[in-house]
Amino acid sequence: MSGNAIEFATPFAVYFGDIDDDSWGKTGLGLVQWRREGCAGQLRLPGCRDRQLRHAGIDIVAGLHVRLASLPGLADAAQSGRARLIDVRIPPPGLPVGTGRKRSGLRLLTVGTDCACGKKYTALALDKELRARGRQSDFRASGQTGIMIAGRGLPIDAVVSDFLTGAAELLSPDNAADHWDMIEGQGSLFHPGYLQVTVGLLVGSQPDAFVVCHDPLSHEISGWPGFPLPTIAALIERTVLIGSLTNSGVRCVGVSLNTSKVPAAERRRLLARYAEEAHLPCVDPLVEGVGPIVDKLISEFRQ
Amino acid sequence: MSGNAIEFATPFAVYFGDIDDDSWGKTGLGLVQWRREGCAGQLRLPGCRDRQLRHAGIDIVAGLHVRLASLPGLADAAQSGRARLIDVRIPPPGLPVGTGRKRSGLRLLTVGTDCACGKKYTALALDKELRARGRQSDFRASGQTGIMIAGRGLPIDAVVSDFLTGAAELLSPDNAADHWDMIEGQGSLFHPGYLQVTVGLLVGSQPDAFVVCHDPLSHEISGWPGFPLPTIAALIERTVLIGSLTNSGVRCVGVSLNTSKVPAAERRRLLARYAEEAHLPCVDPLVEGVGPIVDKLISEFRQ
Numbered sequence: 348m349s350g351n352a353i354e355f356a357t358p359f360a361v362y363f364g365d366i367d368d369d370s371w372g373k374t375g376l377g378l379v380q381w382r383r384e385g386c387a388g389q390l391r392l393p394g395c396r397d398r399q400l401r402h403a404g405i406d407i408v409a410g411l412h413v414r415l416a417s418l419p420g421l422a423d424a425a426q427s428g429r430a431r432l433i434d435v436r437i438p439p440p441g442l443p444v445g446t447g448r449k450r451s452g453l454r455l456l457t458v459g460t461d462c463a464c465g466k467k468y469t470a471l472a473l474d475k476e477l478r479a480r481g482r483q484s485d486f487r488a489s490g491q492t493g494i495m496i497a498g499r500g501l502p503i504d505a506v507v508s509d510f511l512t513g514a515a516e517l518l519s520p521d522n523a524a525d526h527w528d529m530i531e532g533q534g535s536l537f538h539p540g541y542l543q544v545t546v547g548l549l550v551g552s553q554p555d556a557f558v559v560c561h562d563p564l565s566h567e568i569s570g571w572p573g574f575p576l577p578t579i580a581a582l583i584e585r586t587v588l589i590g591s592l593t594n595s596g597v598r599c600v601g602v603s604l605n606t607s608k609v610p611a612a613e614r615r616r617l618l619a620r621y622a623e624e625a626h627l628p629c630v631d632p633l634v635e636g637v638g639p640i641v642d643k644l645i646s647e648f649r650q
Numbered sequence: 651m652s653g654n655a656i657e658f659a660t661p662f663a664v665y666f667g668d669i670d671d672d673s674w675g676k677t678g679l680g681l682v683q684w685r686r687e688g689c690a691g692q693l694r695l696p697g698c699r700d701r702q703l704r705h706a707g708i709d710i711v712a713g714l715h716v717r718l719a720s721l722p723g724l725a726d727a728a729q730s731g732r733a734r735l736i737d738v739r740i741p742p743p744g745l746p747v748g749t750g751r752k753r754s755g756l757r758l759l760t761v762g763t764d765c766a767c768g769k770k771y772t773a774l775a776l777d778k779e780l781r782a783r784g785r786q787s788d789f790r791a792s793g794q795t796g797i798m799i800a801g802r803g804l805p806i807d808a809v810v811s812d813f814l815t816g817a818a819e820l821l822s823p824d825n826a827a828d829h830w831d832m833i834e835g836q837g838s839l840f841h842p843g844y845l846q847v848t849v850g851l852l853v854g855s856q857p858d859a860f861v862v863c864h865d866p867l868s869h870e871i872s873g874w875p876g877f878p879l880p881t882i883a884a885l886i887e888r889t890v891l892i893g894s895l896t897n898s899g900v901r902c903v904g905v906s907l908n909t910s911k912v913p914a915a916e917r918r919r920l921l922a923r924y925a926e927e928a929h930l931p932c933v934d935p936l937v938e939g940v941g942p943i944v945d946k947l948i949s950e951f952r953q
Binding site: 504506537539544 | 715747748749750806807808809810811812814815816840842843844845846847849850853874876877891895896
């Protein structure tokens, strides 16, 4: 992993193009949230200042499957402006096949009922809270936004299928016995397009613990009509079933809800209901933080 | 798929290099078995006639993750000999994300307790038997050997993870209501290195039926000591659980055993025991063919 650091200069500007919905700008929003100290501002269309940016010697960093250099004119513009084009979704060469070998140290993976329901945010918040309590922890980024935030990581969904579990194994290497890796999850085990990514990341990560992330106002896989979200209980059961292949002790330690669209008056009751149904701490990490989940984690995995 | 035909000239020679175990030569052995009419002979080290071959204007076809052109000297040798280097493990560009949309026609997927336990052979044998009975059927190759045999297909394990279910959907497109696709399976749902490939192929294939392939003398995942093979019952249960995401009617229609190393006196008793335990037809396709499984398939899926 040391050879896979993603480095780009600060300060940086976030370019949102012509998106008309926040959910299409999650990489930029993640950087504004978690690397705010390096963010000089943001740019939007119309106004089209991106062309000027490209000739101003400012590096361009992207996390798409499409390579920046393949966009007409961009490589020339970058060269004439002495800027770099940095694609963070290119996996390193020579990835191995997964071995299933047990690694030292402790691992937590965030899983979700869908994509884009708080897995990255929750892992980052757990990492921050553990460090604040003086514990050893690392955030392990598995997606483009997480990699830009952490400055390192592996773009799991861009890895050739045969090497997906192997890449996930590299992402959280052997570590001290009381060290936690907080691994950013991807997709969902019930997602008809992406579940293979979720499965490979789960089995390669061999997590000791996991947290379920969920948007309580959603009922279908976003963008895949006709595919219902699983219940929290069903997702926990399936995660344990598949995760047991490489870690027989894998267990759920909490539920992370996105309550941003829930009416204020209903929020506490909603969290209480989920907590009671799952018999687990249930939080919105943006509102009350992840303290109750970290309490449980520390208590359950006392050395 | 029509744009993805893998074409190479016949007759061809199979080159086995310096392998000392049949299991490392499965691509060559598969071609000798299923495209014998085009096979002029085979070559082995020592004697090293491959160098002469490379300058003789004979195309070289390989199914490795390593690209032929990346081997020192080979591209030059091919050019000087007017031969082509054909890598069948390069997926086509522009693969889509899986949609989960129900497709017309019928599909059978071969699954296995491990890699290299008869999934390709069984799918080929089922296709041949259905055609012999006047039914519409296509063999759908998902691996390098299958692609060389069929002359078309998609190397599923070489696809970028995000597009694996999408590639599997392309492999068996919409078809006539009574047409069967016999889809070559990959890996195993209990394989710590490759299960993500198996999962993506299963969900993208949305099979109506599946056949379990198994080597009755194996007890561990080959090459992954400490990972036991699942029982046939456990594999059926897991396949139905995951496969139900895109086809709620998915069911097992037979068991295919490799009995080549079973003492002759025990063979029939072994097949009978597996058949009784699974309540399904159980055959060794090399010995008695797959007739009993096709009988069940036709009876279960009567239009």
